[in-house]
Amino acid sequence: MKAAFIQETGLPDVIQYGEFPSPTPGPGQILIQTEAVSINPIDTYIRAGKIPMEIPMPYIPGCDFAGKVIGLGEGVTQFKEGDRVWGSNQGLLGRQGTFAEQIAVDACWAYPIPEPVKSEDIAAVSLVGITAHLGLFAEANLQAGQILFVQGGSGGVGSMVVQMAKIAGARVITTAGSQAKAEVCRSLGADEVILYKESSVADQLKNLAPEGVSVWWETLREPDFDLAVASMAPRGCMILMAGRDARPSFPVGHFYVKQCRLHGFVMFGATPEAQADCAKDINQWMSEGKLKARIDRVLKLSDTAEAHRLQGANTVENSGVLAGKIVLTP
Ligand SMILES: NC(=O)c1ccc[n+]([C@@H]2O[C@H](COP(=O)([O-])OP(=O)(O)OC[C@H]3O[C@@H](n4cnc5c(N)ncnc54)[C@H](OP(=O)(O)O)[C@@H]3O)[C@@H](O)[C@H]2O)c1
Numbered sequence: 001m002k003a004a005f006i007q008e009t010g011l012p013d014v015i016q017y018g019e020f021p022s023p024t025p026g027p028g029q030i031l032i033q034t035e036a037v038s039i040n041p042i043d044t045y046i047r048a049g050k051i052p053m054e055i056p057m058p059y060i061p062g063c064d065f066a067g068k069v070i071g072l073g074e075g076v077t078q079f080k081e082g083d084r085v086w087g088s089n090q091g092l093l094g095r096q097g098t099f100a101e102q103i104a105v106d107a108c109w110a111y112p113i114p115e116p117v118k119s120e121d122i123a124a125v126s127l128v129g130i131t132a133h134l135g136l137f138a139e140a141n142l143q144a145g146q147i148l149f150v151q152g153g154s155g156g157v158g159s160m161v162v163q164m165a166k167i168a169g170a171r172v173i174t175t176a177g178s179q180a181k182a183e184v185c186r187s188l189g190a191d192e193v194i195l196y197k198e199s200s201v202a203d204q205l206k207n208l209a210p211e212g213v214s215v216w217w218e219t220l221r222e223p224d225f226d227l228a229v230a231s232m233a234p235r236g237c238m239i240l241m242a243g244r245d246a247r248p249s250f251p252v253g254h255f256y257v258k259q260c261r262l263h264g265f266v267m268f269g270a271t272p273e274a275q276a277d278c279a280k281d282i283n284q285w286m287s288e289g290k291l292k293a294r295i296d297r298v299l300k301l302s303d304t305a306e307a308h309r310l311q312g313a314n315t316v317e318n319s320g321v322l323a324g325k326i327v328l329t330p
Pocket of ligand 1: 040041042127128131151152153154155156157158175176177178181196219220221240241242243265266267268314315318320321322323324
């Protein structure tokens with residue numbers, strides 16, 4: 001089979017594309033013929049050797065997948081050959097990744113694809129959708145009527161947070177780097193979009209949410225805690241899930257006097273059961289058309305190095321080149 005893989009960490013150029021031994025499903029695993037995969041910023045950090053995480057060498061990058069079951073390991077009863085499945089959380093914690101024509105995945109990380117949903121769409125939603133669900137509901141306990149703010153509503157995570165917060169009945173304020181991206185945010189359901197390059201987010205929030213926002217979802221790798229804490233409502237909560245190397249200053253007094261809460265999490269830290277619960281809602285919302293994939297472009301698996309360049313430029317260098325996910329097909 002063909003796969004994208006690396007033999008050493010480094011710049012995107014270390015990614016090769018070529019023949020790779022087909023995997024054999026072990027006990028509890030399913031063998032999947034991939035139909036679509038999608039890239040996430042963490043793929044680029046792992047490829048660059050910036051995350052101290054065990055990886056097999058040679059290593060196939062990639063967390064997300066959608067495809068068809070073509071083989072079953074010992075003891076697998078919940079799937080049969082021919083089932084369409086999606087999932088995430090691969091390529092992490094010693095597991096091989098998904099950017100290959102065939103992958104062997106522990107069945108606990110795979111979910112059925114509802115019939116009307118396309119593989120490209122569900123692959124694009126996988127990691128970012130589970131992340132948004134965990135943060136909004138298990139962490140922030142978002143309630144209808146609350147005001148949620150999220151940075152970058154057209155981004156991978158942002159586009160999921162905007163839509164799921166609307167499904168939950170919240171009022172959603174987000175930011176965008178251009179008018180075109182503001183339109184994307186509105187099409188996803190955002191009530192208010194602040195053009196962060198043209199106006200002051202702090203001033204706009206004072207007008208849009210004078211009592212403060214109940215949930216502040218930070219997606220930036222350099223969080224501005226002065227802005228966030230000043231903009232939060234008393235007893236508000238903040239979701240922190242990006243910026244591994246960031247060492248920002250923090251307004252301690254303002255934070256605790258307002259009795260706010262800070263929730264840090266990584267999606268890959270959630271149990272298979274917790275992630276499967278998220279997947280159930282995602283499947284329902286996708287099949288009802290309430291949750292839509294935000295795909296910027298579709299590339300071929302052989303373009304994995306280019307996908308890494310684009311994702312790194314967007315997330316790390318803030319180039320604004322993407323508005324959503326890059327999906328790759330075999
Ligand atoms: N903890 C976890 O489990 C977890 C899971 C997924 C992702 N993450 C992390 O979350 C971060 C975001 O991931 P992603 O996939 O959403 O990345 P992404 O698709 O590259 O999105 C980045 C977003 O940031 C926005 N942005 C950049 N600079 C901004 C600024 N100064 N003010 C406001 N918005 C700004 C961009 O908006 P414009 O394009 O409009 O400029 C874009 O929407 C990454 O660091 C990733 O590693 C963590």
